Amino acid sequence: MTREEVLDSVKANVENDNLVKHMLATEAIMRALGKRLGEDDEEWGLTGLIHDIDVELTDGDMREHGKLGADLAKELGASEEMAHAIICHNQEHGIPLETQLDKALYCADPLTGLITAAALVRPDKKLAGLEAKSVTKRFKEKGFAAGADRQQILMCSEIGLELDEFIELGLKAMKAIADDLGL
Numbered sequence: 001m002t003r004e005e006v007l008d009s010v011k012a013n014v015e016n017d018n019l020v021k022h023m024l025a026t027e028a029i030m031r032a033l034g035k036r037l038g039e040d041d042e043e044w045g046l047t048g049l050i051h052d053i054d055v056e057l058t059d060g061d062m063r064e065h066g067k068l069g070a071d072l073a074k075e076l077g078a079s080e081e082m083a084h085a086i087i088c089h090n091q092e093h094g095i096p097l098e099t100q101l102d103k104a105l106y107c108a109d110p111l112t113g114l115i116t117a118a119a120l121v122r123p124d125k126k127l128a129g130l131e132a133k134s135v136t137k138r139f140k141e142k143g144f145a146a147g148a149d150r151q152q153i154l155m156c157s158e159i160g161l162e163l164d165e166f167i168e169l170g171l172k173a174m175k176a177i178a179d180d181l182g183l
């Protein structure tokens with residue numbers, strides 16, 4: 001599966017532009033994590049890029065979200081490892097996070113929301129001037145971007161990254177595609 005095929009499929013199945021941007025941001029962080037951990041960064045990136053492809057198709061039904069996504073990914077040629085990460089990133093299914101890829105996707109997913117929210121409260125609403133330490137400060141504010149599950153983000157420790165490093169890596173990765181994210 002090529003990146004182009006995955007992105008075409010994502011765009012064909014997702015109307016919400018912000019959801020597409022969320023998947024692009026997740027891809028960027030997953031690529032950076034793959035590199036950092038010496039894993040297959042292309043496979044990790046594509047897992048991030050496709051992980052929420054079924055959100056609109058399942059109409060937010062959390063009993064289905066992830067299952068359909070994993071099937072669609074497999075149709076496109078995703079590996080079993082990728083499909084597993086996609087299905088278990090929705091922990092409603094009760095499927096344990098097993099591999100490094102599972103855990104990476106699970107913690108990268110909410111980090112995109114925290115970083116995006118931290119950029120949007122800046123006067124310029126841009127990522128460029130946002131510093132990692134500001135994101136860390138926002139992380140500690142419970143009411144800020146409450147949808148970005150802090151415990152989930154902290155799972156980065158399970159793949160060997162401290163929170164500070166994870167935030168720094170995620171921010172850098174998203175800054176590199178700021179134009180695509182409109183941030």
Ligand SMILES: [Fe+2]
Nearest residue numbers: 022051052109
């Ligand atoms: Fe997501």
